[in-house]
Amino acid sequence: MRPNGRAIRAIREAQNLSLRALQQTTGLNRGYLSRMERGLIREAADDPVLKVADALTVPPEAITHEEMP
Incomplete structure (x- = not known):
């Protein structure tokens, strides 16, 4: 999958969730x-x-550059 770092960060910040909380x-x-989040991982498992x-309670399509089947 190709993660969309900008979307991940925007959603995380909109939910007032720290990176540490997301880690946990x-x-x-x-x-x-x-x-x-910084776009340094272009392909992820x-x-x-x-x-x-x-x-983040969002569909995978919201945080990737791909559409799920």
């Missing part, structure tokens, strides 16, 4: 989440992206 909710490394979408 997803179990993903905070550095990894930061790189994802489905699992981390789905964990972020679930933590």
